[in-house]
Every structure is written in structure tokens, then in C-alpha cells.
Amino acid sequence: MTTEDRTPGPEPRTSLGQPPRNRRELLRKLVWVGVWLVFMSSPVHDLAAGRHTPSGTAAGWLGLAVFAGVYLLLVFRNMGRPMRRSLVVGLIVVLCVLAVVLCLTLGAAWLGLFCYVSVACGAALPLRAAYWAVPATGAVMLLVGLPTDEAEARNLVLVVVLIGFAMTGVVQLVRTTVELREARATVAHLAANEERLRLARDLHDLLGHSLSLITLKSELAGRMLPGHPDKAAQQVADIEQVSRQALVDVREAVTGYRRPRLSAELAGAQVALTAAGVSAELPAEPDLAGAGEDGEAVLAWALREAVTNVVRHSGARRCVVQLLHRQTLDGPMLELSVEDDGSGGSGTIAGNGLTGLTERLEKAGGMLEAGRAGRGFRLVARVPLTP
Template sequence: MRPVETKSAPDDRNPVLIGQRPHSRRQALRKSMWIGIWLLYLAGPVGELTGHGVTTADRIWGFVGLALFVLAYIILIVRHMWRRPPVSLRYSPLAAMLALSVALTWTLGSSWLVLFIFTSVASAVVLPWQRSRWAIPLITVVLIAVGARYAEIRNYYLFAYALPALGSGFVMIGVQNLVRTSQELRVAREEVARLAANEERLRLARDLHDLLGHSLSLITLKSELAGRMLPDRPEDAAKQVADIEQVSRQALVDVREAVTGYRRPRLAVELAGARAALRTAGIALTADPALEGEPRGLTADTEGALAWALREAVTNVVRHSGARHCELLLTEEWEADDRHYVRLTVNDDGEGPLRGRHDGNGLAGLRERLALADGRLETGQTPGSRGFALRAYVPRTTPAASPEDPIPGSDTSPEPVTGPPVNGPV
């Protein structure tokens, strides 16, 4: 196993996603930087104030009004980002922004019409879409009315200011709908996971009840019977105690088998975990479609061995490889001795195997686990790349498919599909 690299905490390294509130100061700073970038559009009014021919009174009024406008805009957006105040508390900053837009444009010049665009976008962000769809056209109408005062821009101000105000507002409504949909999907996924875990607990409880209910009732009955036989009939009591021992041992075997069945890893489950881990680590994934379904020709033990191999390989890719892409393949292979194997291949484009280093505990344990399933493990360099390749082999235990009828995941199966690129560490 390659040496461990130190990764930063997920919350600090991951960029905060759309619709998610920042969970740390660093994420809040990143979001604030994105908000601040759009303030560069105020360069026109600022440049006009700093130019020649502007009176001192206009310069003071312009900077004070612009500062108040930016303050109202930031307070509105930041409060919405962190706390989501009631809708009634969002109208005052919006009204102040609209009033300042009118006053500054009316007194200082047509370049201040850009303030209406900020007001339109802010209303789309903080108001429910049922209200913002009316507020945005209203703001645009006010912009057109104020802009008509300046004859020098009447030929183009509809295209330079009115259409951007209207279009940006409605585009932001669409973004907000996307944000709400993302939030609802996130909540739905959490609810599905919670229900699945609850259903699994109920199923385990039912299985344990079915396994132990009869055995424990029989043990209780025989214990009472043995107690009544003592001390007059010790031989019969001894038989009852022997039966109790036999029943308890069988109950213990049943419980162990049930728990082992729940703990046995499966390829489809491990693939889902691999997708999540690689997505968090910012590593793109190409996964063979054969890994999605039930693998044919594998017993529970051999599938479990491959699942452990997939888990260990993906863990190594995330922690040690520094890779940007990972490929998972499930194929069939005939050996020279006519033995038929199923092969799991995990390739990455990272740093590759380190020379002069032996396997770590993880790969050594994986070799032993595959050997118990009559399989083997091979590691080396990814073909055509300097990355690391892991190949796990387990024997196929059902009759092989004919060349005319290949199984999914063989060399003649369709090309693997590419998973979405992602970011952040595990």
C-alpha cells in the first residue's frame, strides 16, 4: 500500500454547492467572493464619480448613495444566505434599493441605470417566485421610465439596461427553482436512506425473532422441566440439560449465519460507495455496466472477495494515488490451465506503484482473502499510464458463456459509461 497523504477536512476543501448554506468561515468567504465579483459592474458609476466635471456635492451624494445601495444589497443577500428571514422583512431592503436606483439615476446620469439590474436580481433571489415574477417586470418598467429622461441613450438603453434587468431577473428565478429542487432532492435522499436503514433494522429484528423465538421458548420449557426433575430424577434432568445445550448451540449457529449474511459485502453496494468516495475526492469514475447488476457465475463468498477488493482498491485511490480518473472493469478470462476466472480491474492515472515497497496491510490482507476464495491478486502499473493497477481474480463457478453469448462485463460488452466528475476529499 502506498504511503498515506494528508488531506484537508472535507468542509474546508469542498466548494459549497448551490442551495447549501456555508458550514465554515472558508465556505462563507468563497460565497461572499462570488457575490462581490458582480459588484464590478458598478465600475461605470464609480468611474463617472471620479472623473472630471463632477461637482463636489454630486460626488458626495453619489458615493453616499452607492454605499447605501451596496450595503442594502449585501445585507439582503447575506441574510438570505445564512438565515432566510421572513418574506415581510425582505421588502424594506428591496424598496431602499429601488428608491436609491431611481434617485441616483435621476440626479447623476444614465450610467446609474445599472443599479436596476442589481435590484431585479436581488428580488429574484430573496422573494418567492410567485412574487418576484411580478416584481421584476415592475422594476423594468421603472427603469424604462427613468431612462427615458436621457435623450442621448434612448436609441439603445432598452437593450443595454432594460432587457438585461428583465432577463437576469427571470434567469435568476430559474436558478432559484433549481436550488429548491436540489434541496428537495437532498432531503428526499436523506429520507430514503433513513427509511432504508429503518427497514433493514426491522428486517433484522424479524429474522432474529424467527430464529431465536422457537429456540428460546424450547430452552425455557426444558429448563423448567429439568428443574422439576431435580433431585428425584437426575438422569432425566441431565438429558434435558443436554437438549438445552444442543438447542442453544444451534441457535448460536443460526444467529452467526444471519449476521454474516448481513455483513457480506456485495459488488453493487460497494460500487455505490465507490462512486460517493470518488465523487467526494474529486476523481472522475468510469464504471463497467456489468458491476451494476447481479454478477453471474459467482458464489456469495467469491462475490464478497471481489467486493472487498473493490473497497480496498478505491480506498487506495482516494487516499494515496493523487489520481484524477479511475476506471473499474469486470471481465472474464480463461487461464492456460482452462480455469475460468472473473477479473475485477481498478486502474487510476495517479502516481503509480512505488518501487522497492512491499504491500501494506490492506493489500496483504486482500491477498489472503482472495486466496481463501481460490483467487489471486495482481498489482502493477496501469497500461499506457504511470498510474496504479489492481487486478483481483476469483474462479467462475457456473458453466461459461459461449463466445456467441458473452456475459455483461466481458471484453465484447458495450463500452463503460462515465460517471460524473466530482470534488473534495473523503
């Protein structure tokens, strides 16, 4: 997630103010709410002591019940349909007015109600609004409490402010935890997508090459069968060998352990091009010094894709494969070049094979070039060399 300006989305779901999803969350929420109810012990003791008139006591109990109900409504504000922000602000104002009226009419013992107002501001308001509302609650408590009990008001103001800011910290901590969990889920999802993409590339490269060779040899066997049954039998045997090897390659690709070797791909390219009637010029022994396993593997994939395209699409009569060490502006490179004299595509529109090959090379720090070259088509793949 970046910190640049962007359109704000919905706030992440936190456990504060949300319905419990299981019995454990319900117990945790009840304990959390019960801890804060300790500040109501002083008003309850004041009413139970009988220091007020019967009408004053009844009004006190009623006001305390309404205050507790509004507070609990804010705590569980998102049960069912979440409250609108304007309604939340209105309920906080009601809490503040009730606290002021009860303190002015019933005495300093009710100053603890401002702790609930501060907690409600910290939990229900946006962070910037809470930074202003919590100190304002402490200031209102001082204005109300100083005329009645100055010492109690001064002792309680720090508690009111700190408890409100502590609640904003708790809300931010829960929100950050939820965002972290969502980020982890996103990373896991992206990793799964990347693995699917890798598997799709591998299967395309493996099956495209093998099935093209099987199709080609099947056509040759069909043409040879009437006049040259022995040669047709040899082609059928080659088809069986290629199909078995393709099955092994697919299994290895699925398990993720396959690393194609360039020497093996060169030998396979020689067989495929010869079977297609294409005159092939390939390096006898590739010099892979400094390419590393990843570089060799991606060049092997490039050779397989290029030869498959020559056999299937180009109609070429000649194909030249070169493997060269070059010094470029980006440093030393190992370059694989596959050029034919056919009439293959223009290279301006990349198919699935070239797209996947480009992604492979970019991951290895290399690059791909493909396009028309003279009368034919040329594919160049480069990977960086390490000392």
C-alpha cells in the same frame, strides 16, 4: 414527497443568503457577490470623471454607498437572525427608489443599478412574486432611461430582465438540490429503520422459539432427574444442542444471510411438539414447487411462530400441520395451516410475533389468517406460486 395540497412548511435551507459554514463556502460567496459588483463600474467611473459638481459628486458617492450597503444586506439577509419578509420587501423598494433617484439626477451611466434591483427581486422574493417583480424592474428602468439615453436603456432592459430570471433559476436549483439531499437522507433513515425492524423480527422469532424449547426441556430434565437420570441427561444434551443452534441462528440473522428452510423447520417442530407432549401430525416431505426461496423462507418463519405459540400458550394436546396447493381468486397459492385443540388466544389482538409475521407475508405478496377454529386455534399463511 407528493404534490398534493398540504400545509406549507419552512423553506429549505439554501446557501443563498445564508452564513458560510466553512472557509470554502465563504470564498465561494465572496466570489459570487464580487461578480455582480461589475455593474457598479459605470457609476464609479462617472463619479471619478468629475462631470458633476462637488456637492453632486458627494451625494453620488453617498447614494452609491447606501445602495451597495442595502444590496449586501439583502444578499446576507439571513446572517444571524433571518429577516422578516416585510423587511426584505421594504429593502427592495429602497433599492428601487435609490436607483430611480440616482439615475434621474446623475444620468444614464447609473442605469446599471437596476440590475441589482432585479437580482435582489429574483433572490429574495418568493417565486411567484419574483415573476412579477423582475419584469416590473425592467419597465421602471425603461421609463427612467428612455428620456436620458434611449439606446442605453433599450440595450440594458434585456440584461435586467434576464439576469433577474436567471437568479430565480439559481435559487430554485439550489433549493431543489437541498431538497434532494434531504430526501436522500430520509431514504437512508427509512432504510436503517427497516433493517432494524427486520432484525427485531428475526431475533424475536429465533429467540422466542429456542428459549421456549430450552425452558420446556429444562423443566422435563428437572422432573426426570430423581427417577430417570439417563433421560434427564439426554434432555440436558438436547438443551445444549438447541442453545448452540440458537447462537448460530442469531449470528446468521444479524449478518442478514439466514434463509430458514421449511424442511428443517418441520423437523424442529416435530421435536418441539413431542417434547411438549403434543401429538403432532406433519407432512413428511413438503412440496414447494413454485414457492421460490422467499416464499419458502416466510412459510418457515410462519411455522416456527405457530409452533412456538402452540408450545407456550395453547395447552394443546394435538396439533396438525398441513401444506397444500390451492387455487384462489388471487391466483395459485401455497398454504401452510397449523391447527391445535388448545385454549390459545382469540387472535383478535395480534402480538409482536403475529405482527411481524404479517409484515413478512405482505412483503412476499402473501397473507395471514389467525383465529379461533372450533375448540382450538388455527393459523393459515399463504404465499403466491409462480409458474
